[in-house]
Amino acid sequence: MTDTHNVLVLNGPNLNMLGVREPKVYGSETLESIETSCQRIANRLDISVLFKQSNIEGTLVSWIQEARETQDAIIINAGAFTHTSIAILDALQLVEVPVIELHLSNIFAREEFRHHSYISPCATGVICGFGAAGYELALEATKRLLDN
Numbered sequence: 001m002t003d004t005h006n007v008l009v010l011n012g013p014n015l016n017m018l019g020v021r022e023p024k025v026y027g028s029e030t031l032e033s034i035e036t037s038c039q040r041i042a043n044r045l046d047i048s049v050l051f052k053q054s055n056i057e058g059t060l061v062s063w064i065q066e067a068r069e070t071q072d073a074i075i076i077n078a079g080a081f082t083h084t085s086i087a088i089l090d091a092l093q094l095v096e097v098p099v100i101e102l103h104l105s106n107i108f109a110r111e112e113f114r115h116h117s118y119i120s121p122c123a124t125g126v127i128c129g130f131g132a133a134g135y136e137l138a139l140e141a142t143k144r145l146l147d148n
């Protein structure tokens with residue numbers, strides 16, 4: 001028997017608006033339905049998922065700090081903070097667990113200001129462009145990382 005891994009899935013600003021606007025860019029699923037499928041996949045993979053969203057940079061930083069004690073990996077879609085936040089980068093560098101950077105859209109096929117990520121240098125891997133399915137892919141990649 002192996003211990004169940006704990007994985008924090010963090011979502012940044014405006015992701016609570018998914019499904020409400022811009023379905024062409026971000027798909028039509030709501031964040032709530034994404035969380036439901038994450039929990040279903042987590043059951044199948046035998047991992048425990050803590051799913052959170054905040055529009056506030058400091059709240060995300062605090063949750064990342066708390067994860068040091070409790071989580072085995074972090075999957076993060078930091079939204080627009082991806083492109084602006086040294087504070088989130090610093091927090092992620094402190095946690096010493098694998099970090100998977102996630103985006104619904106392919107940020108490299110969009111405006112130039114989205115091409116740079118402050119998070120990528122500390123990420124084990126980056127998944128982008130697969131819409132809501134990216135959360136599933138990220139959980140599967142995390143499970144493999146933690147099992148190996």
Ligand code: CA2
Nearest residue numbers: 014017018021022079080103104105114
């Ligand atoms: O593609 C992604 O997942 C992003 O992280 C989403 C961020 C964006 O700033 C990043 O460059 C890429 C934006 C999330 C905004 O979500 C919305 C949801 C519904 C309607 C409008 C925005």
